[in-house]
Amino acid sequence: MAQGLRAAIDFLLYGWLQVQTLTTRPRYAEHSRETFDAVLDTCERIAREKYAPFNRLVDTEEPRFDGERVVLPRATHEAWQAYAASGMLAAAQDYELGGMQLPYTVEAAGNAFFAAASVSIGAGMLTVGNANLLLAHGTPAQQRAFALPQLAGRFSGTMCLSEPQAGSSLSDISTRAVPDGPDFESDALGPRYRLRGNKMWISAGEHELTDNIVHLVLAKIPGPDGRLVPGVQGISLFIVPKKLVDTEGQLTGERNDVALAGLNHKCGWRGTTNTLLNFGEGRYPVRPPGLDGQGAGAIGYRVGAVGQGLRCMFHMMNEARIGVGMAATMLGMAGYLASLDYARTRLQGRPLGPAGKDPTQPPVPIIQHADVKRMLLAQKAYCEGALALELYCARLVDEQRTGAPAAADEARLLLEVLTPIAKSWPSEWCLEANSLAIQVHGGYGYTRDFPVEQYWRDNRLNMIHEGTHGIQALDLLGRKVRMEAGRGLQLLGQRIAATVSRAQGDAALQAHAHALQRAWQEVLDATRAAWADDDAAAALANAVPYLQAFGHTVLAWIWLDVALLAADAGDAAQRGRRQACRYFFHYELPKIAAWLQVVRTRDLTCAEMPEAAF
Structure with missing residues (x-):
């Protein structure tokens, strides 16, 4: 592999x-x-x-x-x-x-x-993302006490967003953060608060791998009347360590009031702890006592300004979304390479045609059967295409960090548009690759004698990790393609047009170039039609089909760009890339027509389904 x-x-x-x-x-x-x-x-x-x-x-x-x-x-x-x-x-x-x-x-x-x-x-995805957020938004003291120990491997990090009653609806979170005394703003590690609440689905939320765990927690600060501000505007961000530290990141010996309430047992990613955490329930009371005199409340240090928690957290969330996309890609790749190896060694059946009817002839490796080749080629197209997409997005990060100002700004905006695709597309289609890997193995595929069933179970979580398909679709169609007057969409269109122009000079890729040009125009037409009268309910009713069509078009562009470099027909790997590109254009890109049809017509079949009719 x-x-x-x-x-x-x-x-x-x-x-x-x-x-x-x-x-x-x-x-x-x-x-x-x-x-x-x-x-x-x-x-x-x-x-x-x-x-x-x-x-x-x-x-x-x-x-x-x-x-x-x-x-x-x-x-x-x-x-x-x-x-x-x-x-x-x-x-x-x-x-x-x-x-x-x-x-x-x-x-x-x-x-x-x-x-x-x-x-x-x-x-270290969450740990690195946690540290990067603090390096971007934390104070020098917070960076020294919490970010640097994570980068050194002494501490690890989490992100604590969801709550049992709210799920992905962050505007409905109810975890409260109350200023810890009249001098709460004078703490060297930042404004100090006492937090109470519950967080769900916290990966790596409790373990003994590191000396400390740094939780980044979204919570709301009550107003003067004691009530929480509704919506996301009232959300602030807090550092809540498992164990309290001094200003140099050294443990003080005191446990913070963060308690494990339970472990979630999942279909996949079973080696990673997934937890329900209680903050401030009083199991580990912190002294001196809080304002209520009972010592209840986990100590947290505010990051950034009041009410800016979600804006800060998006720094980590977007990084994690690309990380989840890469995880989904690699699970798909692992399944593909395992099924490829199996197909080359598993003897079964005989070729179609007269020779295949002779039962005295020895069976052949199943890779010689057309349908097995179809399943392997689909996996290759999904997984290598997704890998190219993830690395392309990573390259945009480098351009944003070190490019000339104009190029860096373009990279920033392109990354905004592509992030929902980088997360969602591999988590759907590399999962499909894992399903095909099981199919290639036949009955052996769903036994634990082979690894492909575990790859599928592990990958099934990635469609939900860091925002479901529905959330990514709303982000793409509702915000990303419209932000800055659609400039990100224009920039992506320019990149696609450049690839199309180059491919038109290659006889073997001309038809693909024309197909991609048409597909992109269909995406643009559907985008305009969806927002024809600025009715968000109608425009976003089919946001997921839009996400799927957009993603397939982006992957077609990626494959065409890659295929332009794979010109050496004598090299098997290069020939394989061109064949994977051909597969994607013949078998996958045509799917966008059905997806975009319901977007373009703003079909309300699903939205208008009465609850009782189910």
Whole structure:
């Protein structure tokens, strides 16, 4: 598996994205392709030695609470230690912060190996995202006490958004944050509050892998009348550590009032703890007592201004969405490579035609059957296309950080438009790839003797992680394609037009170029039709079909751009990429017509279905 994955990553990084050219920029001047390769080699080795052999183990030995602590397999502890020691938690950070100053594209590619080896053991996605948020929005003291220990691997991090009664409706959260005494604004770590409430679906919310866990918690500060401000405008963001620390990030020896209320037992990602946390229930009372004199309330330090919590949290949420997209991609890739290996070695049946009717002839590998090739080619198109998309988005991050001002601004806006696709498209279609991997295995596919059923279970969570399809669709059609007067959509259209223009000069790709041009025009027409009279209810009634059509069009563009580099017909890998591109244009892109039809006509079949009629 590793050989095929590494070859794909190398081609996309160096052949397609030309990531080595970033070394001409001052930030990356001390790097070269050799240092990039060394990072990839290290990640590949750790993933092979510390992650892949234990993927089944962590699936069957789920986290358990023994009454005092959450117990994880020893393999999980060793994998975390190896990951932290590799420096990947701070890979893209400044040298002054203990980082390697790597391009984010290289960091993303390195982390891909861990997701493919065992997404359930996990790497540092939430911890790095937590630290990055604090580096962007926290005070110097907060960065020193909470972000730097995470980048060093001493602490780990979470994001605490959802609540049992509110789910994804963040405007309805009820966790309260009350100023901790009259001097609450004088604490060196930031304005100090007492939090009470419950948070649900918190990944890595309780464990013993690190010395401390830094929770970033969304909560509302009551007004003078004691009531919470309705809607998202009243949400603020707080650092709530599991254990209290001093201004240098050293443990004080006192436990904060954050308590595990239960572990969620999931169909996949079983090696990662998923928790319900209670804040301020009084199990670990913090002294001196709070305003009520009872000591109840977890201590939290506000990040940013009052009411700006969701804006700050989007820094981490958007990063996590791309991370989930990469996780979904790698699970799909792992299933694809496993089913490819199986199809090459499994003997069954005989070819169609006269020769195949002779029962005395030996059976052939199932990869010789047309339908098995169809399923393998679909997986290749989904997974390698998704990998290219995720790395392209990572490359936009580097452009945003180090490009000239105009290029950096374009990269920012393109990333805004593509983030819902980078999260949702792989989580739907690489899940379909996992389903096809099971199908290639036949009856063996749904047994635990082969890994593909676990890949499917693990990947099924990614359509929900960090925002469901419905949420991503509302974000795309309701906000992203309209923001800044549609400039992001225009920029994406310019990139697509440039690829189309180049492809028209390649005889083998001309038809694909024309098909992509038509598809993009259909997307633009549907976008305008959906918002014809600014009726949001009608425009967004079919936001998910719009998301699906938009995503398929983006992936068609990605594949066409990749295929332009795959011109060497004598190279099997290059020929495979062109064939995958051909598959996508012949089998996948035509699907957008049905999706866009209901968007363009603002079909209300679903919206107008009476509840009683179900």
